[in-house]
Amino acid sequence: xxxxxxxxxxGAHRFDAEPLAPGLxxxxxxxxxxxxMTVRALATLAAAETVLCEDTRTSGKLMxxxxxxxxxxxxxxxxxxxxxxxxxxRLKQGATxxxxxxxxxxxxxxxxxxxxxxxxxxGIPVTACPGPSAVLTGLALSGLPTDRFLFAGFMPQKxxxxxxxxxxxxxxxxxxxxxxxxxRIVETLHDLSAALPGRHVAVTRELTKLHEEVLRGSAxxxxxxxxxxxSVKGEITLLVGPPEGEAEVSESELDAAISGAxxxxxxxxxxxxxxxxxxxxxxxxxxxxxxxxxxxxx
Numbered sequence: 001x002x003x004x005x006x007x008x009x010x011g012a013h014r015f016d017a018e019p020l021a022p023g024l025x026x027x028x029x030x031x032x033x034x035x036x037m038t039v040r041a042l043a044t045l046a047a048a049e050t051v052l053c054e055d056t057r058t059s060g061k062l063m064x065x066x067x068x069x070x071x072x073x074x075x076x077x078x079x080x081x082x083x084x085x086x087x088x089x090r091l092k093q094g095a096t097x098x099x100x101x102x103x104x105x106x107x108x109x110x111x112x113x114x115x116x117x118x119x120x121x122x123g124i125p126v127t128a129c130p131g132p133s134a135v136l137t138g139l140a141l142s143g144l145p146t147d148r149f150l151f152a153g154f155m156p157q158k159x160x161x162x163x164x165x166x167x168x169x170x171x172x173x174x175x176x177x178x179x180x181x182x183x184r185i186v187e188t189l190h191d192l193s194a195a196l197p198g199r200h201v202a203v204t205r206e207l208t209k210l211h212e213e214v215l216r217g218s219a220x221x222x223x224x225x226x227x228x229x230x231s232v233k234g235e236i237t238l239l240v241g242p243p244e245g246e247a248e249v250s251e252s253e254l255d256a257a258i259s260g261a262x263x264x265x266x267x268x269x270x271x272x273x274x275x276x277x278x279x280x281x282x283x284x285x286x287x288x289x290x291x292x293x294x295x296x297x298x
Contacts, residue, residue: 006046009067010039017046022094024119026112028105028131029062031235032209036132042066044129048098052087054110058102075099080111087115091124105133109153109179134207135177138237141214142202145242148174155180155188155238162188166195171279176240182232189223192240200241206234249278258289267293 006017025044030036045051046068052075053059059072075083091097099106099115106112119126135151150169155178156162169176180188185203192201196219203215203222211234215222219240226232257277261270271286 006070007067008042008046010042014067015043017043020044020047020096021125022091022096023125023127024091024116025096025098025127025129026106026116027098027100027129028133029100029103031103031132031134031137031207032212034065036208037066038129038131041129041131042068045070045098045100048096050095051098051100053100054102059100070098075112075115077111080114084115084118088118088122088124091119092122103132103134105130108133108135108151132208134179134235134237137207138202138204138239139175139177141204141207142175142239143216144175144200144202144239146175148242149177150174151177153179155184157184159187159191162191163195166192170196171243171281173242175242178238180236180238182234182236185232185236185238186223186226188238189219189226193219193223196240199243202239204237204239205232207237209234243279249280254278254288258285258292262289
């Protein structure tokens, strides 16, 4: 018996999927709206021998929606190390395997990058079928600068770690993008307001879905809006604009500030205070203080 050619359905129409060349296929899936599934992605999933996914139940709904019969196999952070050698061996033997995540572009905040990395090292062909992404969708809707941006993944759960993260990126002249839990978003916005005052912020929620929402303004303004709600639900992408209009501090102004600080506190603390005042790197200020002391012959 000859197996039927792989097919997929869009609406009431059935389409044949062309055979795939051997290799690993990284395939983007919708972040909410099923209409964002690309034709290329559907044809790839239908023609692959196996589709690797985070959750077979979640991905099963996607496959059922488009009548794709390809076998699903779990590949996630808990089993990746164990099953990856077997997957790579199959790929070396000429298999066609697709990799998807629960939503969006694989490898973004999921374990897929190790599979791609090792496949590339083994000379296995890797192909990307691009598509929906919460990172890029949020950036497009934010109203913030798009010429330079940094995606920093999921926001840390602990307040201290969040503050360190904000301090690390404080001087970066780029739009910052994070994923955040709806249960912590108000607290995170308060931390953001204290750490990076004056920044333009956008909170995008439930992107491409029925209740899509984009809130724009200062961190405190948005925190106030969300704080009045009984609860905040849905997947959130938080975007923070770059620093604006920072005046360059003059050499004389910086030296005067250092002198004033050193008059009442030790060098280490003085460096921290001056760095914070002028949004400078603490280590740079501290080295300037040490250079002054060397110059004075101390």
